[in-house]
Amino acid sequence: MANNKEALAAFLLRLRSQGVTDHTLLSAFEKIPRRNFVPIIHLDDAYARGQMPIECGQTMASADHVAKIISNLEIEPSHRVLELGTGTGYQTALLSTLANKVTSIERFRTLYEKAETRLSSLGIENVVMILGDATAPDTEWGMFDRIVSNCAFAHAPKEYLEFLISDGIMMAPVGPPDGLQKIGKYRKIGVRFELTELMDIRTQPFLPGMASTI
Numbered sequence: 001m002a003n004n005k006e007a008l009a010a011f012l013l014r015l016r017s018q019g020v021t022d023h024t025l026l027s028a029f030e031k032i033p034r035r036n037f038v039p040i041i042h043l044d045d046a047y048a049r050g051q052m053p054i055e056c057g058q059t060m061a062s063a064d065h066v067a068k069i070i071s072n073l074e075i076e077p078s079h080r081v082l083e084l085g086t087g088t089g090y091q092t093a094l095l096s097t098l099a100n101k102v103t104s105i106e107r108f109r110t111l112y113e114k115a116e117t118r119l120s121s122l123g124i125e126n127v128v129m130i131l132g133d134a135t136a137p138d139t140e141w142g143m144f145d146r147i148v149s150n151c152a153f154a155h156a157p158k159e160y161l162e163f164l165i166s167d168g169i170m171m172a173p174v175g176p177p178d179g180l181q182k183i184g185k186y187r188k189i190g191v192r193f194e195l196t197e198l199m200d201i202r203t204q205p206f207l208p209g210m211a212s213t214i
Contacts, residue, residue: 013098049062073148080145085106089119104128153172154205
């Protein structure tokens with residue numbers, strides 16, 4: 001436990017040195033135990049900088065990466081957030097401490113069920129999880145203040161930008177499925193969108209349908 005506390009303290013110090021100083025966000029990282037979400041064999045590397053493999057051939061982003069993404073989302077307590085790709089549920093849990101409601105979609109049943117269990121064990125009640133195809137947006141989901149995608153679009157995610165309210169923000173990697181992608185920050189201004197390109201990344205492509213691997 002001591003090593004975990006030291007790793008968390010070093011991580012928070014690292015964030016501050018990178019300019020992440022929002023107290024609410026830093027408190028979220030202190031509140032949500034990352035060890036609850038990483039594979040057992042990687043517990044000692046929970047706050048390492050690189051990605052780590054998880055079930056279903058997927059990967060879990062580093063805590064540093066998650067911090068950059070959430071920081072750029074500029075979440076407020078009243079916001080409704082849509083997350084594409086639940087994964088382990090770690091980012092979902094962090095978002096739940098910052099926003100009013102989080103809707104998270106996952107196409108792998110195994111990841112969906114494990115994330116649901118983890119979130120429930122922490123008493124998180126403002127997350128709606130959906131097992132399904134995220135490439136087919138449903139108008140019944142409603143509109144969102146913020147949208148974050150954990151998988152890469154080949155082109156600008158126009159189908160999801162339409163789900164943003166005015167002054168809404170979407171964070172999404174865009175680029176070729178087998179190459180380097182660029183994380184874009186899309187802000188809705190009236191009927192147009194302002195794009196700010198941020199860091200490079202290599203992540204899984206946005207795929208249609210339910211996963212054949214459970």
